[in-house]
Amino acid sequence: MEPLRIHTGVVCPLNRNNVDTDQIIPKQFLKRIERSGFGQFLFYHWRFDDDGNLREDFSMNHRKYQGASILVAGENFGCGSSREHAPWAIQDFGFKVVIAQSYADIFKNNCVKNGILTIQASEEQVQSIMRKAENEEYTLTVNLEDQVVTDNQGLEFTFDIAPYPKEMLLNGWDEIGVTLNYEDKIAAYELAHK
Amino acid sequence: MQIPKNIIQKVWQQHVVHQEAGKPDLLFIDLHLVHEVTSPQAFEGLRMNGRKVRRPDLTYATMDHNVSTRDRNVIKDPISKKQIDTLKENCQEFGVELSDRQHPDNGIVHVIGPELGLTQPGKTIVCGDSHTSTHGAFGALAFGIGTSEVEHVLATQTLWQAPPKTMNVKVNGNLGTGVTAKDLILAIIGKFGVQFGTGYVMEYTGEAIRSLSMEERMTVCNMSIEAGARAGLISPDETTFEYLKERRHVPKGEAFLEAVAKWRALATDEGAQYDAVVEIEASEVEPQVTWGTNPGMCIPITASVPNPDHEEKANKKDEISRALQYMGLEAGQPISNVEIDHVFIGSCTNSRLSDLRKAADVIRGHKVNPKVKAIVVPGSFSVKMAAEKEGIDQIFKEAGFEWREAGCSMCLAMNDDIVPPGGRCASTSNRNFEGRQGNGSRTHLVSPEMAAAAAVAGRFVDVRQFTAQGVL
Numbered sequence: 116m117e118p119l120r121i122h123t124g125v126v127c128p129l130n131r132n133n134v135d136t137d138q139i140i141p142k143q144f145l146k147r148i149e150r151s152g153f154g155q156f157l158f159y160h161w162r163f164d165d166d167g168n169l170r171e172d173f174s175m176n177h178r179k180y181q182g183a184s185i186l187v188a189g190e191n192f193g194c195g196s197s198r199e200h201a202p203w204a205i206q207d208f209g210f211k212v213v214i215a216q217s218y219a220d221i222f223k224n225n226c227v228k229n230g231i232l233t234i235q236a237s238e239e240q241v242q243s244i245m246r247k248a249e250n251e252e253y254t255l256t257v258n259l260e261d262q263v264v265t266d267n268q269g270l271e272f273t274f275d276i277a278p279y280p281k282e283m284l285l286n287g288w289d290e291i292g293v294t295l296n297y298e299d300k301i302a303a304y305e306l307a308h309k
Numbered sequence: 310m311q312i313p314k315n316i317i318q319k320v321w322q323q324h325v326v327h328q329e330a331g332k333p334d335l336l337f338i339d340l341h342l343v344h345e346v347t348s349p350q351a352f353e354g355l356r357m358n359g360r361k362v363r364r365p366d367l368t369y370a371t372m373d374h375n376v377s378t379r380d381r382n383v384i385k386d387p388i389s390k391k392q393i394d395t396l397k398e399n400c401q402e403f404g405v406e407l408s409d410r411q412h413p414d415n416g417i418v419h420v421i422g423p424e425l426g427l428t429q430p431g432k433t434i435v436c437g438d439s440h441t442s443t444h445g446a447f448g449a450l451a452f453g454i455g456t457s458e459v460e461h462v463l464a465t466q467t468l469w470q471a472p473p474k475t476m477n478v479k480v481n482g483n484l485g486t487g488v489t490a491k492d493l494i495l496a497i498i499g500k501f502g503v504q505f506g507t508g509y510v511m512e513y514t515g516e517a518i519r520s521l522s523m524e525e526r527m528t529v530c531n532m533s534i535e536a537g538a539r540a541g542l543i544s545p546d547e548t549t550f551e552y553l554k555e556r557r558h559v560p561k562g563e564a565f566l567e568a569v570a571k572w573r574a575l576a577t578d579e580g581a582q583y584d585a586v587v588e589i590e591a592s593e594v595e596p597q598v599t600w601g602t603n604p605g606m607c608i609p610i611t612a613s614v615p616n617p618d619h620e621e622k623a624n625k626k627d628e629i630s631r632a633l634q635y636m637g638l639e640a641g642q643p644i645s646n647v648e649i650d651h652v653f654i655g656s657c658t659n660s661r662l663s664d665l666r667k668a669a670d671v672i673r674g675h676k677v678n679p680k681v682k683a684i685v686v687p688g689s690f691s692v693k694m695a696a697e698k699e700g701i702d703q704i705f706k707e708a709g710f711e712w713r714e715a716g717c718s719m720c721l722a723m724n725d726d727i728v729p730p731g732g733r734c735a736s737t738s739n740r741n742f743e744g745r746q747g748n749g750s751r752t753h754l755v756s757p758e759m760a761a762a763a764a765v766a767g768r769f770v771d772v773r774q775f776t777a778q779g780v781l
Contacts, residue, residue: 132628133503133603137742142721146375146388148349148395150456160744165730189624191504194537194603195742197439198347199455220507220539221439221453228457277471278331290457291360294465297327297335301363301467304326304337 116230118287122211123256124184126248127175134188135195136222140204153200154207179252187244188215192233193222202229212257214264216241227280230287232259234274243270259284313578316544317475317510320450320575324433326467333471339432340449341462342418343370343405345396346723347437351460352399364466365404369427372396373417374723376410378686378713385725403463416689416715419443419657423527424691426556430545430572435462440657440739442533445542446526447549448575450510452539473510474584476538480515482591487773489667490525491659491737491756493517493589494532495597495607501587503605506538509585512577513543517591523552524661531658532739535604544576598644598769599741599754601632606741607754608644610771616640635743636751637731645769647753651734652683652764653746654710654757656720659737660688664757665696668737669704671761671776677709678767684711684726686718710764722747735763 144156161173169176186205192215193201202225205213213226214234226233234257236244247253247266256265259281265271283290314322327335341364348370355361362368375389384390393410400407408414414421419440422428430448435441437459444451458468484493511533513526521529526543533541543549550569553559560568595609608614617629617640633640638647654660654668665687677683685705687693693715696702702712719726720738722745728734730749737760738745741752755763762775 130624131631132624135603135740135742137721137740137745141744141748142723145346145723146386146392148353148392150350150353160748165748191507191537194503195439195534195740197437197453197455199350199437199457202455217504217507219504219537221455221534225455225457228455277333279333279469279471290469291354291358291461291464294335294461294467294469297467300327300335301337301465305364305466308337 116287116289119211119230119232119284120260121256121258122184123254124211125180125182126185126187126244126253126255127180127183128245128248129175129186129188130245132189133191133194136193136198136201137195139193139201140198145198145200150203151207153204154209157204157208174249182209184209185212185214185255185257186210187241187248188213189241190216192218194219197221197225199225202226202231206231214241214244227283228290230284232257232284234264236272236274240272313581315475315512315577315581315583316448316542316575317450317473317512320431320433321472323431333469335467336433336470338435338462338466338468339367340427340434341368342422342434342436342441343368343459344374344418344436344438345372345392346374347456348399348459349392349395350456351437351463352403354460355403355463360464362403362405362463365406367466368405368463370396370400370405370407371415371418371421372410374717374721376716377724378716378718378726381410381714389724413690416691417657417660417717419531420660420688420692423447423523424556424689426553426559429553429559430549431575435468439534440531442538442540443527443531443657445530445533445540446523448542448545448572450540450542453534473539474508476506476509476511476585476587477583478511478513479586479588480513480517480591481588483517483520484591484594487758487776488594488596489756489758490521490528492597493591493594494529495599495604495754496594497589498532498536498605499597499607500589501536503535503603504537505587506533506536506541509538511536511538511541512583513541514577518543519546522663523548524663527661528658532604535739545572546576596756596759596772598759599752600636600638600644601629602635602741602743604739604741604754606632610645610759610769613641613643614638645771647733648768649733649735649753649763650680650682651728651732652681652760653686653719653734653736653738654684654760655686655688655718656738657688657717658739659757660686660692662692662695664737665692665701666699668757668761669701671758671772672708672710672765673704675708675765677764681764681767683709683764684713684719686713686726687715689715719746721745728752735760735769
């Protein structure tokens with residue numbers, strides 16, 4: 116997993132609440148047995164019409180968001196199914212950071228495992244970012260080490276993140292490798308609970 | 310005196326392998342259920358790193374999402390077939406027990422776990438599937454995980470988990486006639502929203518919960534995730550023990566009595582505290598129908614679809630408008646006027662024997678409306694066999710339902726059971742998201758009884774009147 120410390124990127128707004136993982140990656144794309152290549156299917160039925168043409172009225176398809184790496188959304192982002200194909204698709208599409216008012220638990224967890232930072236921001240902060248990103252090509256800088264988000268127009272706010280996911284993201288660690296250092300503890304537990 | 314604890318705290322503490330400041334707890338997992346959709350990349354990860362499955366004896370696999378409900382032996386889609394075959398190969402290579410699609414134990418993972426007695430009170434249970442919360446009905450701490458976590462559990466039999474906040478969802482009084490466990494959980498989500506459980510593990514308590522059967526409790530716990538809670542559970546009691554007795558993986562004889570004593574002690578202590586409490590009056594719950602594109606968008610059968618103009622907040626207004634547009638409904642339209650063309654009775658929420666019995670009771674002597682395509686998909690091979698033994702399949706077939714093989718089926722349409730674009734389905738499943746049952750499909754979540762009545766009427770009807778009068 117790639118470490119994430121400071122990231123600067125273009126913001127793509129998705130001004131909706133309760134975006135579920137069925138929308139992020141529809142079920143017909145869950146049949147693959149690989150971990151890669153899901154980006155092309157991200158928000159498939161919102162991005163493409165029934166004939167496979169890009170929908171012009173869907174914000175993400177606008178030219179100014181090409182190459183965006185920060186996705187901004189409303190409440191309860193990533194609700195529903197536990198499919199990790201959702202963060203795989205988000206990442207493969209090019210996003211490294213998501214900023215939303217709130218997240219579903221499993222989705223948030225899945226993001227950390229893939230090196231995607233999920234930032235929880237207030238409704239005001241999200242809406243202000245959303246407005247700017249809708250009106251211009253808008254860039255944010257996210258500093259995970261200092262837990263702060265800034266732009267070049269004077270915006271600055273801090274965000275919370277628990278120490279463990281922060282450490283995982285900063286170092287890009289393989290969690291299983293970390294856990295296997297506790298092998299003796301796991302074995303002791305197993306022995307005591309035979 | 311010891312501080313009284315709730316069941317969530319008790320089960321958690323019994324499973325902590327390691328605890329240190331600044332880290333989540335390292336939690337031991339007692340049962341890992343595996344299916345074909347969320348596991349291939351996890352097994353591949355093990356292979357790439359030269360790792361083994363640590364505890365194949367605590368791991369159990371089934372195939373359910375891609376299987377055909379028309380013929381268990383045939384999977385037409387080559388990509389689905391590949392996923393199925395990959396699971397089989399992985400289980401062989403890593404020594405994991407698998408109920409293959411022709412195996413008599415096969416079925417939806419959340420139906421067979423309890424059936425086989427793998428699901429037991431006090432266990433920590435995970436699966437790469439958000440509806441793992443179902444197993445909480447037994448007083449197990451059961452939650453869905455992603456594929457990276459599946460790999461982590463395969464390799465270490467543990468997970469790093471921050472202790473959850475706990476919530477008491479208290480259901481006072483009793484449900485009225487014709488009002489089901491499905492209506493109760495939909496009403497709870499309708500009342501408190503699709504994210505009130507986020508960050509919490511819920512315990513359902515109260516008189517109404519105590520009087521539910523195990524299968525009804527599974528329906529309630531199953532949809533905890535639709536309220537945002539990763540897990541929802543119910544303290545075990547006599548109903549739980551009675552269900553478990555003599556199940557294959559449950560201890561027998563003297564050992565069963567010992568297990569029961571342990572399980573009994575897990576129940577929430579008198580006076581235990583929670584981080585949050587919500588309450589609902591069971592007697593006020595009516596049969597529910599969802600009108601929108603998430604499970605919180607539900608109303609009683611006696612009500613009308615909401616009007617976005619009555620909302621003050623712009624984004625809320627927008628959400629309702631978009632949902633109405635997708636669903637092809639008019640603001641203020643009575644839900645009982647809505648005509649349907651598909652009925653699906655099945656899914657890990659409502660495909661157990663008692664669900665099928667209750668739907669069959671409604672359908673008996675009636676015919677499915679000619680414009681409706683109706684299917685019944687039992688949750689497991691064993692549910693199917695038991696139903697056929699009782700003649701339930703005949704009741705459905707005579708009414709015009711298709712009687713199918715077990716699987717996840719039209720709940721998420723990963724196999725060939727698909728609602729066509731613009732089709733409208735009364736479904737006993739758990740999610741009414743856009744496109745869930747097929748691209749452009751419109752899903753209305755209901756109880757099995759309400760689905761059966763809708764199949765006959767061709768529109769939504771109040772099952773309480775339907776059964777009382779035997780007419781439409």
